[in-house]
Amino acid sequence: MSIEDLTSRLDTQLADADARHARDYPGDRGVRQPLHTVYIPADAYAAHTVREWGDRALALLDERGPDAGTFARAAGLPEDIVGQVYPRVRAKLEREPIEDVRIDFEDGFGSRPDDEEDAEALRAAGALAQSIEAGSAAPFHGIRFKSFEAPTRRRGLRTLDLFVGELAKRSALGDGFVLTLPKVTAVEQVEAMVTACEWLEETHGLPAGRLGFEIQVETPQSILGPDGTALVARMIHAGAGRVTSLHYGTYDYSASCGIAAAYQSMEHPAADHAKAVMQVAAAGTGVHLSDGSTNILPVGDEAAVRRGWALHACLVRRSLERGYYQGWDLHPAQLPTRFAATFGFYRDGFDSAAARLRAYTGGGDSEYLDEPATAVALANFVLRGVECGAVDETELTDQVGIDRAALARLARHRTA
Incomplete structure (x- = not known):
């Protein structure tokens, strides 16, 4: 059996589990949460x-x-x-x-x-x-x-x-x-x-x-x-x-x-x-x-x-x-x-999260080697700060190097 055949077999075997997971755990809804x-x-x-x-x-x-x-x-x-x-x-x-x-x-x-x-x-x-x-x-x-x-x-x-x-x-x-x-x-x-x-x-x-x-x-x-x-x-x-x-x-x-x-x-x-x-x-x-x-x-x-x-x-x-x-x-x-x-x-x-996000998106160096899941958490943290008024959008672009729309895509896979 080739790897392609095995993959096809497992796709069939796991189809119900894949569908169930997609239905039950769709991820972030992409909407602001009130504080x-x-x-x-x-x-x-x-x-x-x-x-x-x-x-x-x-x-x-x-x-x-x-x-x-x-x-x-x-x-x-x-x-x-x-x-x-x-x-x-x-x-x-x-x-x-x-x-x-x-x-x-x-x-x-x-x-x-x-x-x-x-x-x-x-x-x-x-x-x-x-x-x-x-x-x-x-x-x-x-x-x-x-x-x-x-x-x-x-x-x-x-x-x-x-x-x-x-x-x-x-x-x-x-x-x-x-x-x-x-x-x-x-x-x-x-x-x-x-x-x-x-x-x-x-x-x-x-x-x-x-x-x-x-x-x-x-x-x-x-x-x-x-x-x-x-x-x-x-x-x-x-x-x-x-x-x-x-x-x-x-x-x-x-x-x-x-x-x-x-x-x-x-x-x-x-x-x-x-x-x-x-x-x-x-x-x-x-x-x-x-x-x-x-x-x-x-x-x-x-x-x-x-x-x-x-x-x-x-x-x-x-x-x-x-x-x-x-x-x-x-x-x-x-x-x-x-x-x-x-x-x-x-x-x-904010300063620490911004520096880590900047490094993750290719804009600098950091003492942290952040994985994608942590990058999402960092982006969510900063986005929540922007949404409630704790952080200005100008600070976001200055310190992270991306705009709010890009931050939202990273945090929640959506456009702000």
């Missing part, structure tokens, strides 16, 4: 909410961190890094204070009479549409409705239908729209969400496949099934290509594991275990990962603000170092440290 999601109770959301959050964050920064040095000391961040990013933080709060907003009809809204939730669903959808029409909406936005557990299933579906229908009627369903499926306990709930998306598309005249959704990992059942398997991996593939991300829910998950309230945290070993399973399950699928939130807010007197900022900045940096490039924010006071810690992370690593 945070802000959860706002539905009845507190208005067309001006994004701008209002930015203004409130800037006011707190003016009061408690009016210059780079004061802010660095208050937030427990390195003064040299904050010196680099402080103007960028202020500019971000003025230009794009929220990257992703989730209008919350679940825990943030609670259980209310049907007529009240119906009215709020239509009002909030109208407010979102108004902000989209005005160009003031967060670039990513959507709704978290009530879960598909039996007691809340009908209510969640009704709110979802009203909200999506109102946006569709006003032609306000853009690429940044996403749905959030909370408290998932079974693979079948993900399959049911696919059915619901198909129905919504048909009912409201949307293109097939238009609606995607996030899975919130808030229950131990979504990590470990009764048969000992990692159900979150099966959930991703049960989503028929509609699952966009996995979001870790710090407090629901911790409470479900029996962790005392005082010790519920993104840093708890139970949280790290859940997120590590999520990370492996999502690898190669194109599904993004998001860490959770801290409910210790930087509000009150100066000492309370300093404690809240220092904790938040530390947690943001910790998540980024572990490969969780997104998190939840719950209050405007968390925005300064979200952006400062994130920008600092990318600024801190």
